[in-house]
Amino acid sequence: MTHVIGVDLGGTKTAAGVVSPAGEVLMSETIPTLNRAGGEAILDATAALIAGLVERAADAGLSVSSVGIGSAGVIDASSGTVVSATDAILGWAGTELVSGLSSRLSLHPSAVRAVNDVHAHALGEAWLGAAAGSSxxxxxxxxxxxxxxxxxxxxxxxxxxxxxxxxxxxxxxxxxxxxxxxxxxxxxxxxxxxxxxxxxxxxxxxxxxxxxxxxxxxxxxxxxxxxxxxxxxxxxxxxxxxxxxxxxxxxxxxxxxxxxxxxxxxxxxxxxxxxxxxxxxxxxxxxxxxxxxxxxxxxxxxxxxxxxxxxxxxxxxxxxxxxxxx
Amino acid sequence: MTHVIGVDLGGTKTAAGVVSPAGEVLMSETIPTLNRAGGEAILDATAALIAGLVERAADAGLSVSSVGIGSAGVIDASSGTVVSATDAILGWAGTELVSGLSSRLSLHPSAVRAVNDVHAHALGEAWLGAAAGSSxxxxxxxxxxxxxxxxxxxxxxxxxxxxxxxxxxxxxxxxxxxxxxxxxxxxxxxxxxxxxxxxxxxxxxxxxxxxxxxxxxxxxxxxxxxxxxxxxxxxxxxxxxxxxxxxxxxxxxxxxxxxxxxxxxxxxxxxxxxxxxxxxxxxxxxxxxxxxxxxxxxxxxxxxxxxxxxxxxxxxxxxxxxxxxx
The missing domain is CATH 3.30.420.40 (ATPase, nucleotide binding domain)
Structure with a gap:
């Protein structure tokens, strides 16, 4: 099984990590979210963050196949777009998160998925955190x-x-x-x-x-x-x-x-x-x-x-x- | 596809019907729930109600294969038992609803399922009622x-x-x-x-x-x-x-x-x-x-x-x- 990238895109900072199939975060990096620069600039910076991690993973002999994102805002998980967002990230609403990242990273859109960051947070705790093992x-x-x-x-x-x-x-x-x-x-x-x-x-x-x-x-x-x-x-x-x-x-x-x-x-x-x-x-x-x-x-x-x-x-x-x- | 029996077992009365695969209630019958007589007596009466409907269905050329029950009380849907119930039905808590009915009706236990009546009610409205077509x-x-x-x-x-x-x-x-x-x-x-x-x-x-x-x-x-x-x-x-x-x-x-x-x-x-x-x-x-x-x-x-x-x-x-x- 290959590794994946997990991204936590919040109002002030964006953190991403290379995650093993078992859920270990093997390497990670954090950048400020360009919360005044608009959706396209954020996508550029996030794609660069991810690309850097993919490269580091490759250097370590790990292949990365896909990207999951938890993002601030209401995220349409079917289309991968930002439905609405507060002013904490200006211009975030309407951003095509999944297609914008997949095209920048030359990934098939099906290799990229996005949900709201709180949904991602809860899923993490349910999988490997305080609720691990609970149905x-x-x-x-x-x-x-x-x-x-x-x-x-x-x-x-x-x-x-x-x-x-x-x-x-x-x-x-x-x-x-x-x-x-x-x-x-x-x-x-x-x-x-x-x-x-x-x-x-x-x-x-x-x-x-x-x-x-x-x-x-x-x-x-x-x-x-x-x-x-x-x-x-x-x-x-x-x-x-x-x-x-x-x-x-x-x-x-x-x-x-x-x-x-x-x-x-x-x-x-x-x-x-x-x-x-x-x-x-x-x-x-x-x-x-x-x-x-x-x-x-x-x-x-x-x-x-x-x-x-x-x-x-x-x-x-x-x-x-x-x-x-x- | 065969027809099934649906049962609504409440504190005062128990209604059951022969239900087509499309959800039509083709024939139905209602009896008082023997709410002072204890779980076994209720199972006897409910089994008789169901058996009568199965017979009526057979007379009409319909084969009935299984039974679903929505019952008052907290119902363990895995084991088919009544976990707890109010005094509206004395002695209902602890009743083995699914095994008690399946043995009385000579059905395999897997052909009988039970949930709480409100869960059944909501499922009915979601399937064919006011929320039909909603995910x-x-x-x-x-x-x-x-x-x-x-x-x-x-x-x-x-x-x-x-x-x-x-x-x-x-x-x-x-x-x-x-x-x-x-x-x-x-x-x-x-x-x-x-x-x-x-x-x-x-x-x-x-x-x-x-x-x-x-x-x-x-x-x-x-x-x-x-x-x-x-x-x-x-x-x-x-x-x-x-x-x-x-x-x-x-x-x-x-x-x-x-x-x-x-x-x-x-x-x-x-x-x-x-x-x-x-x-x-x-x-x-x-x-x-x-x-x-x-x-x-x-x-x-x-x-x-x-x-x-x-x-x-x-x-x-x-x-x-x-x-x-x-």
Whole structure:
């Protein structure tokens, strides 16, 4: 069996690797995504990245036959085109990802496949990561946004319009303040992402009276929450900051857990994988998340394993590679 | 191709039909489910029902080769056993549905298949009903309870523990009163079913000040809401009743629509089928339901068709038959 290239094309950087049939990433490289330069320039740079890896693989005596891509945006996996994308990558919508890369690389179009990066991420974890060996898994990532994918019998459920897995965009009882649903980046309101994402936790912190001077971002909020309660010289402000930080994290984590718990009742996956920056933020977030999650579960699902993602940054590369590995 | 038997085994009655390869129900029969008599007695009665139909089919020159069953309860579709069930059917949990019926009918166990009745219902609508021709569909039924099933490529997604599709048991912002989540029949609280089911609408009516004297059940609440506003001789109570009825229906319908809209973002089905008694209750429920549903949708899913189920009581029979039709 030949090796393949897996590509993880995100809003800020594009990583690619030579992946063995067993899923090992043997060599990899990362470049900035030319997110202001338009689709054709990105295709040029990505093709060059891939070509360089193919050459390195050849030097090592490895033949590479095909390319799998996980890309930001809504990706039509049938035609290999970018259906829509946010402004994180200008001019990405409409790009013919598969045909553009295959022609640049002189590959047959059938040797190149593309899906959304979250779908690739979930497939990687399902194949070789935290859900390896499970016949179905639900991966939910909590970070800058909230996204996920349900992987069934070795394939991510892409959805009819290729937006399956937008698990950040359903109603959360927590996503309201003073009785008003919080605005969501999708244009809707009251969604899980509006209270459970990293940026949402920072906004909750400010809403709960935390000081923007003492915490500039979500990471600072976690640092404040983890700090020992001040004694003696502490100002009222810093004690209030810590309370606001703890509350913001608690609410975000509870909303996250409640959402995942409800999805477990709907999808009944064998294994649940939690990923993203917040999953890596430690017990402060994980404990209230898992507590809220377990409260939601129907009796037959109470023993569902809920585990942290294990592949880190290589998940999407490995998952993208899996698309084209036989 | 031979005909098959489809069975819909519910808490109060069991219906079965002879189903043609094209999905026509050629002859059918219904008996009360012996829901106090235990699993073996139910199997005896169900086997007799099936045997009678097989005989009638033979009289009409039709050969019947296999049996598909949609049954109340959590059904392990691999082993054909009832994993768990509510007290609606005493002693149903643990019943060996497939082996019990196949031995009674002298059929090979491989000629008998069983799934949960809601899974069968959704499969029927996906095959020949409101979602016919769609590669994926989400069926959600709003009635005594709230249940559903996601059908993908012609098969209901059963779930790893066969509880997939429990769409009534995730958090709804509407399922609270005075800041306290409403109790749900599953033992949890704040779930969609606790505000959007038929009985929940009746409870909302009472909570909103409606009179139990003027409305004894959900049907009466709909009748009150549909009545013309009283003039002249109207009492304050009856005007208050009508307002409570309209509000209870509006809240239940909005919770239903919001829940389905969120699930559309998660699952991205080609077609959405709404079923159950509330779906048949007319515009008073449907309009606020669909309004709330469409408010939730992400841009790529806005054109999703949301349609009323069309097969009525035969949906589960037809879906169960499909399990064993080649």
């Amino acid at each position: 179905s898994s639900l991966m939910v990532a909590f970070g800058t946004g909230v996204g996920g994918s349900f992987v069934l019998d070795g394939a991510p459920v892409l959805g009819h319009r290729f937006v399956g897995g937008h698990v950040g965009h359903f109603a959360s009882p927590y996503a309201a303040f003073d009785g008003t649903p919080l605005p969501c980046v999708c244009g809707g309101s009251g969604h899980v992402e509006a209270i459970a994402s990293g940026p949402a936790i920072y906004e909750s912190f400010l809403r709960f009276g935390g000081s923007a001077v003492d915490a500039a971002d979500t990471r600072d909020v976690f640092a404040l929450a983890a700090s020992e309660a001040h004694d003696g010289g502490a100002t009222a402000g810093s004690a209030g900051d810590r309370a606001a930080a703890l509350r913001a994290i608690g609410v975000g984590a509870a909303a996250a857990g409640q959402a995942v718990g409800g999805l477990i009742n709907v999808l009944d996956p064998e294994t649940v994988v939690i990923s993203g920056g917040l999953a890596d933020a430690g017990e402060l977030w994980w404990k209230p998340m898992e507590f809220a999650l377990r409260q939601e579960l129907l009796a037959p699902t109470v023993s569902v394993p809920v585990v942290r993602a294990t592949l880190g940054n290589t998940a999407a590369i490995v998952g993208a590679a899996k698309l084209v590995l036989k | 994926s569909s989400l069926m959600v039924a709003f009635g005594t309870g709230v249940g559903g099933s996601f059908v993908l490529d012609g098969a209901p997604v059963l779930g790893h523990r066969f509880v997939g599709g429990h769409v009534g048991h995730f958090a709804s912002p509407y399922a609270a009163f005075d800041g306290t989540p409403l109790p749900c029949v599953c033992g949890g609280s704040g779930h969609v079913e606790a505000i959007a089911s038929g009985p929940a609408i009746y409870e909302s009516f009472l909570r909103f000040g409606g009179s139990a004297v003027d409305a004894a059940d959900t049907r009466d609440v709909f009748a009150l809401a549909a009545s013309e506003a009283h003039d002249g001789g109207a009492t304050a109570g009856s005007a208050g009743d009508r307002a409570a009825a309209l509000r209870a229906i509006g809240v239940g319908a909005a919770a239903a629509g919001q829940a389905v809209g969120g699930l559309i973002n998660v699952l991205d089905p080609e077609t959405v089928v709404i079923s159950g008694g509330l779906a048949d209750a007319g515009e008073l429920w449907w309009k606020p339901m669909e309004f709330a549903l469409r408010q939730e949708l992400l841009a790529p899913t806005v054109s999703v068709p949301v349609v009323r189920a069309t097969l009525g009581n035969t949906a589960a029979i037809v879906g169960a038959a499909k399990l064993v039709l080649k």
